[in-house]
Structure formats: structure tokens, C-alpha cells
Amino acid sequence: MVLNPEIQAKAQADIDRVVGKVRLPDFKDRPVLPYAEAIMRETLRWHPVLPMGIPHATAANDVYKDYFIPQGVVVMANVWAMTHDPEKYPSPDEFKPERFLHDDGSLTSDTMPLGFGWGRRICVGRHVADAALWIVIASFLSTFSVHKALDEHGREIPVVPKFSTGIAMFAEFIPHLPSLNLVSPRQTQIVVPSVLA
Numbered sequence: 001m002v003l004n005p006e007i008q009a010k011a012q013a014d015i016d017r018v019v020g021k022v023r024l025p026d027f028k029d030r031p032v033l034p035y036a037e038a039i040m041r042e043t044l045r046w047h048p049v050l051p052m053g054i055p056h057a058t059a060a061n062d063v064y065k066d067y068f069i070p071q072g073v074v075v076m077a078n079v080w081a082m083t084h085d086p087e088k089y090p091s092p093d094e095f096k097p098e099r100f101l102h103d104d105g106s107l108t109s110d111t112m113p114l115g116f117g118w119g120r121r122i123c124v125g126r127h128v129a130d131a132a133l134w135i136v137i138a139s140f141l142s143t144f145s146v147h148k149a150l151d152e153h154g155r156e157i158p159v160v161p162k163f164s165t166g167i168a169m170f171a172e173f174i175p176h177l178p179s180l181n182l183v184s185p186r187q188t189q190i191v192v193p194s195v196l197a
């Protein structure tokens with residue numbers, strides 16, 4: 001969001017329109033908040049948490065497209081190449097939630113399943129993760145805005161997105177951002193559901 005303020009503003013306008021400003025988003029709002037959903041899918045596509053999945057081993061000899069693959073070799077799925085295929089996702093390095101939306105704003109059928117793997121060893125926690133990601137994204141955007149911090153002259157400090165390499169990919173730049181002005185509250189009154197109060 002700090003890199004894409006116009007996307008943040010668009011998502012917040014959508015949430016304010018549907019949810020209003022006196023309560024937090026709830027799961028019942030999810031079907032009518034396609035833009036937040038598209039942000040989540042684009043996040044999983046843009047920098048997948050496990051860009052090469054988790055290593056697997058073949059249980060038997062196999063042949064795939066004229067390649068002989070012996071039993072017991074390590075096989076890794078190049079999730080990064082799939083989520084950055086320019087034919088499927090033009091300008092793949094750009095963060096564009098709109099790629100998951102039709103022109104009328106409704107969601108496409110591409111739910112970005114690649115981020116959780118596939119087949120027998122698909123992520124067993126995907127439904128927990130999916131729900132948790134959505135509610136965090138929607139609640140955060142509802143209550144806070146992320147801005148670039150300002151230097152002592154009041155100028156925005158540029159943010160360079162830098163991600164770790166290795167099995168798991170995470171945003172390395174976030175802990176190094178100066179905290180000044182980074183996150184600001186945008187709602188003065190939030191009604192906490194009684195179940196949480």
C-alpha cells in the first residue's frame with residue numbers, strides 16, 4: 001500500500017461505501033468487496049510466499065514431455081515463473097489488482113490458487129490463511145492508511161521494495177522504514193463487536 005497509494009485509496013473508498021465508518025469489516029462483507037479481494041490475490045501473485053513451493057521427491061520413475069525423471073529426485077515447482085508469466089499476467093512486476101477484475105468490477109475466476117500449491121500436498125492451512133489474510137487486509141484498510149515517511153524537510157522518503165530470496169519470500173524493506181507517519185488512523189470511532197469487547 002505504501003508503494004501504491006491510489007490502490008489503497010480505491011480500496012478504502014470501496015470499504016467505506018459498503019461497511020461505513022462505525023464498524024469493522026466482517027466476513028459477510030467479503031462477497032461485496034471485490035477490490036479488497038483482488039488486492040489479496042494480487043499480493044499472493046506479485047510476491048508469492050513460497051516462490052518455488054516446497055521441495056518434493058518423485059515416488060517412481062516418470063516421463064514428462066520426453067524428459068525421464070528418475071524415482072527419488074527432488075522436484076520443485078517454479079511458482080514464481082507461473083505467477084509472473086507475462087502472457088497470463090502482462091507487466092508481471094507491477095502490482096495491479098485490476099488483473100483479477102472484469103471491466104464491471106466483478107472478480108474473474110482466477111482465484112490465484114498457485115500460492116498454496118496443488119495436488120495431494122496442497123497447503124492444508126489454506127482456508128485459515130485465506131480467511132485471515134482477507135480479514136487483516138479489510139480491517140487494516142478500514143482503519144489505517146500507510147504513507148511514506150517524511151524526512152526532516154518534510155519530503156517523502158522513497159521506498160524501495162526489497163524482498164528476501166530463499167524458500168520463503170518476505171518483504172525485507174518494511175522493518176527498515178522509518179516509523180514516522182507510516183501508519184495513521186483514519187477513523188475516529190470504531191464499534192468493537194461485543195464478542196471482542
Ligand code: HEM
Nearest residue numbers: 049050053054115116117118121122123124125126128129
Ligand atoms: C499466506 C499463507 C500461506 C501460504 C501462501 C501457504 C503456502 C503453502 C504452500 C505453497 C505449500 C506447499 C504445497 C506443495 O507442497 O505443493 C504449503 C504447505 C503446507 N502448509 Fe501452507 N501456506 C500458508 C499458510 C498456512 C497455514 C496458516 C497453515 C496451518 C494452519 C499451513 C500449513 C501447511 C502445511 C501443514 C503444509 C504441508 C502440507 C503437506 O505437505 O501435505 N499453511 N503451504
